Amino acid sequence: MYKRKPEVNICIRNLDTKRDRKKLNIFETKLYRTILGPVYDKEKENWRILTNKEIHTSVKIPTIIETIKLNRLRWFGHVQRTDENRVSKMVLYMNLGTKRLRSRPKKQMAR
Numbered sequence: 001m002y003k004r005k006p007e008v009n010i011c012i013r014n015l016d017t018k019r020d021r022k023k024l025n026i027f028e029t030k031l032y033r034t035i036l037g038p039v040y041d042k043e044k045e046n047w048r049i050l051t052n053k054e055i056h057t058s059v060k061i062p063t064i065i066e067t068i069k070l071n072r073l074r075w076f077g078h079v080q081r082t083d084e085n086r087v088s089k090m091v092l093y094m095n096l097g098t099k100r101l102r103s104r105p106k107k108q109m110a111r
Helices: 006-013 018-036 052-058 064-081 087-092
Strands: 039-041 046-048
Touching (some): 018 052
8 A cells, every 4th residue: 555755644634835735746746757667768779767747747636636626625514514513514513612812933942
C-alpha cells in the first residue's frame, strides 16, 4: 500500500493557503511523471522526462484540489439535507462563543 508523505496529509486537510495548494500540485505532478515514465524523443534520439505542460495535457482527469473541493461540496450538501438533531449538522453550525487572543503566542519549550 502506498503511504503519503506527512506534508501531503496536511495539505489535504487544509487547502486554504496558497502554499498548501502549491505543494499538493507539485506532489500530483511528480506522481504522474512517475506513472507515465520517460518518453523516447525521435528527433534527438534519446529518452527524456515529460514536461509539466505535457503531463497536464495527457492526463484528462480533474486535479487533486478540484476533487477535494467537489467532495467537500458533496459532504456539505449531504449535511444540509440531514435532520437538525444530527451531530454533523450541529457541529457545522456550532458557535464556540470564544474569541481568539490577539497577543503573541505563549513561550513553549523547544522540542
